[in-house]
Amino acid sequence: MFRAIYLNKTPENTTSAEIREMHDSDLPQFERGAVTVAIDYSTINYKDGLAITGRSPVVRKFPMVPGIDFCGTVTASEHASWKTGDKVILNGWGVGEAHWGGLAQRARVSGDWLVPLPEGLSSHDAMAIGTAGYTAMLSVMGLQAQGVTPGHGEILVTGATGGVGSFAVSLLASLGYQVVASTGKKDEAAFLQSLGAADIVDRASLSSAGKPLQKERWAGVIDTVGSHTLANACASTRYGGVVTACGLAQGMDLPMTVAPFILRAVRLVGIDSVMAPLEVRRQAWARLAKELRRGAIESISKTVTLAEALPVAQQILSGAVRGRVVVDVQ
Ligand code: NDP
DSSP, rough: OOOEEEEEEETSSSSEEEEEOOOOOOOOOOSSSSEEEEEEEEEOOHHHHHHTTSSSSSOOOOEEEEEEEEEEEEEEEESTTTTOOOOOEEEEEEEETTBBOOSSSEEEEGGGGEEOOOTTTTHHHHHHHHHHHHHHHHHHHHHHHHTTTGGOOOEESSTTTHHHHHHHHHHHHHTTEEEEEEEGEEEEEEEHHHHHEEEEEEEEGGGGGOSSSSOOOEEEESSHHHHHEEEEHHHHHEEEEEEEEOOOOBSSSOOOOHHHHHHHHHHHHHHOOSSOOHHHHHHHHHOOOOHHHHHHHHHHHEEEHHHHHHHHHHHHHHTOOEEEEEEOOO
């Protein structure tokens, strides 16, 4: 038997969420390559908040065990790459949306979706990083692949106290970039400075409709927010600068003109963690294990129980959570 957060549809078409005792035989079956994992830790990401509250239709079938991330130990494997006792990480691949996920003590997934826990990281570290930290690394890699170096100038990070944002600030600062953190939480300035932010801007300066072209400031941007914030970030990026876009905390829309692209050669790079190829994932996790300051992991994350994860799912959608929330599923 094991415990899991269990989501279902109510007759009123809302989502119900409860902690439920389940049996191993309840776990989904796979035609080939199934791996069963005893989970140590999971996390609450923004997308998990959407799934648990039913705020957005991210869950594609019910009943569902949410949780887009987990880290644990293989207990049974029908996959050539994995054997009992291996420590593994799962991020994305539609887990917690279309396949049962990590907010549980056990999971069964395709072995094609797992990456090994890198040397030097504990299960708890890996989930403190989670999809958010891995996406922050993909965003940093996106800037670097386009040739943005620390010498080019300031890098803006939006949604800076969020999971992706706080890891992006820390990673960029460790790599020597001059980071400007945009936040709506004025009282978290000291936290952002401790992660390495050189300057802080009030997110209100970016969150309303602005001019198509604005004063050039950013050599690069890691945007986690979308909508007007992303539009204004592009409009104030310097000639030839690079903007990565991974999130929609403000909105899915992108109300802007093509002016930054056709007059300033600004490049907009999309970042997706969910279907990223295995090789890219392995590279991102290897870099996280090497390049992330250990103190950052502790200061960015806090740990809650499976039952405490339910209210956190509400809080993350209102932008009230700082950093990352690890879920101890035991
Ligand atoms: P969090 O909720 O932890 O962080 C989001 C942050 O955005 C908040 O902490 C807040 O930061 C800011 N924010 C919230 N609401 C608003 C608003 N209305 N206007 C402007 N800023 C706002 O989420 P994550 O960091 O986990 O994820 C960030 C985004 O990235 C989400 O949209 C998520 O879905 C997406 N994502 C995408 C991935 C991908 O593969 N593309 C992977 C992971 C996440 P502050 O108070 O500091 O301003």
